[in-house]
Amino acid sequence: MFKPRKATAAPKLRTLLPVVIAAVALLVTACARNTDPVAPPAPTLDRYYQQTPAWGSCDGYQGGAELGAAGIECARVLVPIDYGKPDGDTARIAISRLRATGTRVASLLTNPGGPGAPGLNLPLALAKSPVAERLDLIGMDVRGLGASTPHVTCRSAAEYETGQRVLGRTNPLAEIDQVEQENEDYANSCARRTGLTLLQHVGTVDVARDMDVVRAALGEQKLTYFGGSYGTRLGSTYAELFPDRVRAMVLDAPVDPTTNIGDEVITAAGFQQAFDAYAADCAKAPDCPLGTDPKKANENYRALVDPLIQHPIRGLNYGGVTTATIASLYHPSSWPDLTKGLTELAKGRGDALLGDATTYEDASSDDVHRAVLCLEEVRVTDRAVAADIVRRSRTAAPAFDDGIGNADTAAPLDACAFWPVPPTAQPHVPKVAGLPKVVVVAVTGDPATPYPGGVTLAKTLGAALITYEGTQHGAAFEGIACVDRPVLKYLIDLTPPAEGLRCAKP
Template sequence: MRFRVGMRVAVAGLVLVAAGCGSSEDGPDAGLEKFYSQNVTWGSCEGFSSGQILAEVGMQCAKVTVPVDYSKLDGDTAQIAVSRLAASGAKVGSMLTNPGGPGGVGLTMPVMFAKSEVAQRFDVIGVDVRGLGSSTPKVVCRTPEEFTAERTDLDTDMSPAGIAQTEKEHRELVAKCVERTGTEFLSHVGTVDVARDFDVIRAALGDEKLTYFGVSYGSRLGSTIASLYPERIRAMVLDGGVDPANDSMVDLELMATGFQTAFEAYAADCAKAADCPLGTDPAQSTARLRGLVNPLIERPVPAGDRQLGFMDAQSALLNSLYSPLYWPDLTKGLTELTQGRGDTLIATADLFASSEFVERDLQMAVLCREDARVTDRAEAAAQDRRIRATAPILDDGHGSDQAPLDVCAIWPVPAADKAGQDYTGLPPTLAVATTGDPATPYQGGVNLARALGSKLITYEGVQHGAAGVGIACVDEPVTRYLVDLTVPQEDLRCAAA
């Protein structure tokens, strides 16, 4: 669907999770002993993704072996790439992390803790989940050249011929996924598979219980781990949380609302300046935005020796709403657009199109495995209309009573069921939610905390995720919980000083 193509779903975690259950006993599951008892051999990160960055902060890398199919323990195995920022002080244990996505590159995530007390007391572990980055096998559907070509493929023609062409492209993409990855592995890249991998990694590292920090989709992974292995958890922080009970289509529409709200916050801030490219009346900002961006569908503008088209402009816009840190560059890019240039916006689109943040093929494989599948064109169009009404910043002016079925509608492996939501035996956990989070709206974090019985830290701001980024009123209670297991006596609420 065009909304999903044009918008970076990368950190949202809008997925259903696969069915499955793990043992709640503290020992290894039957038949998994050889995986749980393996030795992790740490060494150089040369040859791993982002190896130079990891080396610069003194990190080490290794691989952990897991079964591809946990129902066939003597079958094929996968190698999960892990990184370690070793504890610099008295060590509590290991802390496994996940940056979201699904498909967020994980080996560099420990870097965000490098100057914190958490890194003094824990070996902070980054993980490229199965199918991603330096882990093998890897999910591969598109070549870099094919990714680049997709950035100019608008799919805005809603005539019968246009819909047929878009669906033909989707079938071709699915065929490439099957050819380059295989249906067997595509059937085993779901959240439950990754949750089981994390339990194997925990045991292989020598930790009796898991300490975990997950953001965005990482909260969906965390709640899945909590449902599978509640008694094997020591501490768990889930930031930018996703309601574990939500159907993913509900999440997608909530996400649209979140991005519209974040845009309105950006526009109000921009309007304080007389030279704001959206004008000084925030009420007119969405209309002014669409007046700048939608013409790019027919008439791209120069961007250095290239051209800025609609898809790249929309990508730059939406990704810039993840944090106020990106707002100045967005203003610069929109100002250039009023002058008929796209240099800054295409540079922003380039940045977020790179695999430095999210690997799109794995993301697609997980979303299509776990999303509710829309197989009726009229239903797809109705959802499209609801999203456009809720978030007019996403309206390209090409709505219709029909819409093409997306890739997930014809995905070559069966859809997964939801995981269980029984958290009996789970120790106290901690959730963090931001009131103006565009990608995982605040209520999802509230519902996640309620489901897990977590204490909730509410941060009043407009950004995606709030822990570990230098906000003292969030980081201090998070650190005390992780290190000392000191749980806040009540829910907390704070804003930046």
């Protein structure tokens, strides 16, 4: 039976009631919170850094048969396309490995340059050099290229061939409109076929971050790296991002970090210097197709190639012969082939030069090359500025002044002016606090990356500079003992070369 409580208890209950209500409210709130779903942790890069490559046959990779025959293994490493979204779309980076033949020191990640040069076969090119004895040689096809997936695709191979057009000499303003329309169409095609996400993330910073994932996948605490040409821009960028993760770094044929990767005026001057050296060497022979007076070489070369602007020879047009000539100027070993090709051209044939032109580039490499430059070079969006660049380039390289169009007041804007994604990097002085000693190798007569850029890069990185006196693109692992010995010693035991080391041509 219910019994009424004593009246004296009522005041005490009334006093405790607010406390009880508050306690119940807190309990209810806590219970409600416990029923809410727990927020997932923010995505991280752990799964990329913790992977182990599944090394195996190179079958199915570009050039796989040749790699396999040399004992090279291949694998792919997973990376995020956008490092800001680790749980987003991914890419697979193809890597290759040639194991050290002797006592192994480390893995040497390599890059041949470009942008847009496949690197999977670089260990094959270095297989007979002394570096192959003590280091595992690692090749890599950068994102968007070669055996790595997905690809940057702007044109088919057939469209690439069709695009190698030569403009006429009439109605230059109409030509400017036509060229700009083609360049805009090309940029739009890149966006449509590649996708904006990948197109925005094929630049140097993203590739440098891929390199760090590869380093971790190889089981290396720190990176040992060799990069040539544009590969030096990759190296200096990695050094900026991860200075404390560098063990050793050799940067050969260096790109000036404070200029555009492919600065037209600088490279024009470099190739003219190499052309002058070639012409002087060729002139020693009485049957040189440019004559025996080096001072007339520019004029004689123009007389050979200019007719191709209007009258190609069996598929060899003006652009093809210029491409073949420039390709031959990278190294003196190609000068005899250039002489042979120009001699044939003087007789109305172009087979040799056509072969050199078609092996120098392909559509995929060219598309990646353009994509990286558009992401990282200072864009020109003013026709007058474009014209000034053309004028200065022609002045710097008279041998390659085609005289096409009218650059006095305007010149067409290139594809980068219409690029569908914004720049992701710009030329600058690297900031590399805490970077260990690295090595820069620069050639006094380098046509593609002129010597002053190497001096600048060495200074900004606090690097040891090896200077080679010659005319070629890069000097490391070329069989030049004065260069290779100190480079190898540095890579093996981290002893840097003597300051101010200069090597003359043997």
